[in-house]
Amino acid sequence: MNTYIYKTKKYMIAQILWDLAGVICLAFSPLLQQWLFDYGLQSPLKKIVMVVLAYGALLVFYTLSQYFCALYAFKGGIKFENLLKRDFLYSLFHMEPSRFYKHSIGEYVSLQGNDITALEQDYLEPVISIIRCVNMIIVYGVVLFFGVDWRIALVIILTSIFAILIPRMIGKSLTDARSTYQEQMAEYVTEITDLLEGFRVINQMTVGKILDKHEHVLNETAEKRYQYGKKKSMVLGVSELTTKFVKIFTFAVVAVLFYKHEITVGVGVATLSYVSSFIEPIDTVLYNFTAIQSMKDVKKKVLAYTQDTHVTVLPRKKKLNSDIIFENVTFKRKSFALENINLTIKKGMKYAVVGHSGAGKSTLFKLIMGYEKNSSGVIRLDGEDIRNYDISELISYTDQNEHIYRAGIVDNITVFHSYPMDGIDSVGKSIWPELFEGIFNRKEKECQRFSGGEKQAVAFLRMAAKNAEVILLDEPFSAMDAKMKSAVEHYLFTGKEFEGKTVLVITHDTREESLSQYDGIIHVGENGIYVE
Structure with missing residues (x-):
């Protein structure tokens, strides 16, 4: 004081x-x-x-x-x-x-x-x-x-x-x-x-x-x-x-x-x-x-x-050179547990993450992001412990209830111009053409009146603007209508902005035509976690 x-x-x-x-x-x-x-x-x-x-x-x-x-x-x-x-x-x-x-x-x-x-x-x-x-x-x-x-x-x-x-x-x-x-x-x-x-x-x-x-x-x-x-x-x-x-x-x-x-x-x-x-x-x-x-x-x-204003400056990791690997990772919280996770997430591949509600799909993402700490084992990034790096620029994490600020659309997408708006027009016009006709003329607080699906679209565009190499999406399309969901999914798999990126998507859409778009499927359930 x-x-x-x-x-x-x-x-x-x-x-x-x-x-x-x-x-x-x-x-x-x-x-x-x-x-x-x-x-x-x-x-x-x-x-x-x-x-x-x-x-x-x-x-x-x-x-x-x-x-x-x-x-x-x-x-x-x-x-x-x-x-x-x-x-x-x-x-x-x-x-x-x-x-x-x-x-x-x-x-x-x-x-x-x-x-x-x-x-x-x-x-x-x-x-x-x-x-x-x-x-x-x-x-x-x-x-x-x-x-x-x-x-x-x-x-x-x-x-x-x-x-x-x-x-x-x-x-x-x-x-x-x-x-x-x-x-x-x-x-x-x-x-x-x-x-x-x-x-x-x-x-x-x-x-x-x-x-x-x-x-x-x-x-x-x-x-x-x-x-x-x-x-x-x-x-x-x-x-x-x-x-x-x-x-x-x-x-x-x-x-x-x-x-x-x-x-x-x-x-x-x-x-x-x-x-x-x-x-x-x-x-x-x-x-x-x-x-x-x-x-x-x-x-x-x-x-x-x-008084705890000292920030530990970790090496900034911007590029993924090989894979993300879980080695005997265990996480426990009260009665919930994920035990002995051994998983390899290959660079440049797109994965669907499936499993029943409460199985631990979101927890898997939170362990990668550091929002939760594993009880034992290690998560490796290019062979090194992921906790040794600042991964904020490398990995983008978006969940179904991503926060939307009391601000305009551009401020929400760019997080008050932290991310560049360049190139977002093409993404936005593909998934949300009616909005992007006059995005810069929208009212300042309009995002607060958006529907759940529209807010998810804003969150998706924010993720695209960040342009991270690894993308974690936790049920990102759950509130979208069928037309917008189809457009977003199509762009995620075909858009040049997502070429070569490592993508993990938690989804409850287990239809064959939906899962067939992915390079692999990560199953989370009673039989543990494994890749198909």
């Missing part, structure tokens, strides 16, 4: 300096009150007017300083949050696939949208606020000690230290409660994401039960928030009590000294004014210590991602 604070240091320093200037002005204003009560009656009107004007000038400058202080606080807070969010997303996008898929998208969204914002509001702001309060306490302490009465200053400082220590001693329970609440919030975001993604399932028959499901997780979240609120209220209540103790004790000391005629009326008035001003930073320090302490687990969780 220190790295991010350091990167926003110029805004922090500007805040602190403007605040310090304002605090110095504010600290001297009670001295003018003291002078007025002690010497005002014996002074000429001109001097009194000068004191009043000085008093007003001090308060006006203080107000101005707080404006600039708030301005730099916004700038620094925005930069801090943006840096964290940028690094968080960078870390996710460079994460190993098998690690990324251990958590739900909802958890990542909650961290990005809620927790990082909370760090800015409940960690960075309190840290700066504490520094500002320390400035205030030091300035007020010095002015009290030398300008008012050292005994009163000592009483206020000692009781203030006591007031700060007590709430810190009971802050651990608040940290635990906040952590539990944040975890529940992540669960709630995940649940909401799941329910909204299932919008098409909602109807008059299902809406009641779906709302009940939401109500259950909503009530759990509310309960965790209430428990956190109870702990926070208790800590803040104790903080409030201790600061009032400072005020009461100081008032008693002033009363005793005044009764003994050891201080003047002006000193008494100034002291009570200082105590009120002294209490505010103490209150703020206590509140901010509580906020910072409650953010410990959130900070740890976010930094686990943002």
Whole structure:
């Protein structure tokens, strides 16, 4: 976290300096009150007017300083949050696939949208606020000690230290409660994401039960928030009590000294004014210590991602020279297992991958891509362990539910112009002529309204634009109509863009005329995995 604070240091320093200037002005204003009560009656009107004007000038400058202080606080807070969010997303996008898929998208969204914002509001702001309060306490302490009465200053400082220590001693329970609440919030975001993604399932028959499901997780979240609120209220209540103790004790000391005629009326008035001003930073320090302490687990969780920005640079593999070979590969997850896979995928051949649902066809692809990790054995690429290479340019993987961005068609096909559009016209016009007549004139968000088959066609065109040498297609035609499916399959086998490429297609179309187009058939089932 220190790295991010350091990167926003110029805004922090500007805040602190403007605040310090304002605090110095504010600290001297009670001295003018003291002078007025002690010497005002014996002074000429001109001097009194000068004191009043000085008093007003001090308060006006203080107000101005707080404006600039708030301005730099916004700038620094925005930069801090943006840096964290940028690094968080960078870390996710460079994460190993098998690690990324251990958590739900909802958890990542909650961290990005809620927790990082909370760090800015409940960690960075309190840290700066504490520094500002320390400035205030030091300035007020010095002015009290030398300008008012050292005994009163000592009483206020000692009781203030006591007031700060007590709430810190009971802050651990608040940290635990906040952590539990944040975890529940992540669960709630995940649940909401799941329910909204299932919008098409909602109807008059299902809406009641779906709302009940939401109500259950909503009530759990509310309960965790209430428990956190109870702990926070208790800590803040104790903080409030201790600061009032400072005020009461100081008032008693002033009363005793005044009764003994050891201080003047002006000193008494100034002291009570200082105590009120002294209490505010103490209150703020206590509140901010509580906020910072409650953010410990959130900070740890976010930094686990943002600090892991080191990317292992593997040799980039762009060309397949021989074959992809599975050697005694075993994969296990709970009750599911693929055991002792020995398979050779020959360069330049096109394979149909068949088998019953749940047999492990998709898992086979995910093992190649590294989305799943094999328990034993090795997958070799040109004789080397596939994990020793960056295969992102060599292999293209497209499944039946390939993500389509909230963007235009060209942006979806080229992934925001990461892939070239050159040559895609011929593919597009062959499989989807009506679209490609005016592709560049389409509305920006039109892809969101496409049918399932049309979205699969966009995904196919994206794969073609990537122009990878090895192509893995997981039921890529399942939602297409017969005409489009026929056009896509025909182009996959006859188009010059796919000549010499190694292609594996998971399909449930086991008709002889369909399977006869392939060079080989990979069977995945109870009898293991073998090539026909």
